[in-house]
Amino acid sequence: MAIDSRGRVYVADGQTASVIVLSPSLAYDRMIGKRGEGPGEFQNVWSLQILPDDSLLVYDATVDRITVFAPGDSSHAAYTQDFRTTGISFSNMQRLPGRGDYVGRTSRAYYADGRNEDSLRVDVLRHLSWNDEVAMADSLFSFPSNEALVRRRGNSRGQAVSVAGHPFGRRSFTDVLDGDRVVYATSLALEITVVNVRDRIQKAFEYDTAPLPVTRQELRAAERRLRNFAGVLREGAPYTWPPITGMFVDNNERIWVGIRKIDRAILEWAAFDSTGEHWASVRLPSGFRPYAIRDDRIIGAGRDDLGVPYIQIYRLDSAAMNTIQLRPTDADGLVK
Incomplete structure (x- = not known):
């Protein structure tokens, strides 16, 4: 999900392999792309990025290709870039603003026979540039992969592996900060x-956070959602919630970090500059996931009481911000 300078919202639609465009009031505008492998077509819309000139960048993870659409109301691809020549499969791809270079994240596959599972799984952040039209993918930074629930089983026909996201496991987040820098954060600490x-x-900044144990009710709810992995999930109990729920950079190069609170109904989203100076904090419902912040608008998604997904925009109110102070005496907040 992304939002441009005119307030239009772009949503990746996995069912139709396309991008849905919504007006600033979230009314349906149009659809970009369709399922296919031709220009302007997608197999799997994996990530979206709004470039500084309001162009829309779409990354298709299935065919390792980015497609850029010109700003305005055009639904025709301005150009594409194929990354299959690198021989590397990427789980995410972003363009560095003001440059023709990209940063991509690579992850290791899971195998039924358990090969390469004897050490900590790591993802690699790579810098992609071009030399005489040949893509170069240099390793920049390695970090722990997102933690997963893995279930292996075998029968007369062979072995199989099933993988699901771990509801209480470690996650890693990356986002582009500016033309030369990328931000990394782990869910295990505000670092x-x-x-x-x-x-x-360089380590830009860090704050202490308060640990929150996973309750029995929360564990049981996760087991119900992940019935096929309930046994694997129980084996690792008890758990502690990772204190950080997400991280992304807004259009003003502020780093937003989602922080769990003792009150399970809300999350604190705190904004920092790249030196660690705390700019503002806002409280949002814990069931709402922000995807992007542009100026005073927060765009995100959630599910209602019946499980129906919805998209919602919150407007940042200067009177409501900075109400959550970073005080060393606040056990439920942050400690510099």
């Missing part, structure tokens, strides 16, 4: 690392 494409890595 921000900035990676420069010129191979410089």
Whole structure:
């Protein structure tokens, strides 16, 4: 999901392999693309990015290709870039603003026979540039992969593996900060690392967070949602919630971090500059997941009481911000 400078919202639709465009009031506008492998067509719309000129970048993970659509109301592809020549499959791809380069994230596959499972799984952030029209994919930074529930089984026909996201497991987040830098965060701590494409890595800032144990009710609810993995999930209990729920960068280069609170009904979303200076915090419902913030608009999605998905926009109110202070004495907040 993404939002451009005119307030239009772009939503990846997995069912139709297309991008749905909504007006600033969230009314249906049009659809971009369709299922296929030709220009402007997609197999799997994996991620969206609004470029500085309001062009829309769409990454198709199935065919390792980005398609860029010109700003305005055009639904015709301006150009495409194929990454299959690198020989590497990427789970995410973003363009560095103001440059023709990209950063991509690679992950290791799971195998039924359990090969390569004897060590910590890591993802790799790669810098992609072109030399005489040949794509170069240099490794920038390695970090722990998202934790998963893995279930292997065998029968007379062979072995099989099933994988699901771990509801209480570690996650890693990356987002582009500017033309030269990428931000990395882990769900295990409020700790921000900035990676420069010129191979410089620095820890930008960190804050302490309060641990929150997973309750029996929360564990049982997760077991019901993941019935096929309930046994695997129980084996690892008891759990502690990762304190960080997400991270992304807004159009003003502020780093937003989602922080769990003792009150399970809300999340704190705190904004920092790249030096760690706290700019603002807002409280949002825990069932609402923000995907992007542009100026004073927060765009995200959630599910209602009946499980029906919805898209919603919150407007940042300056009077409501900075109400959550970072005080060393606040056990439920952050400690510098």
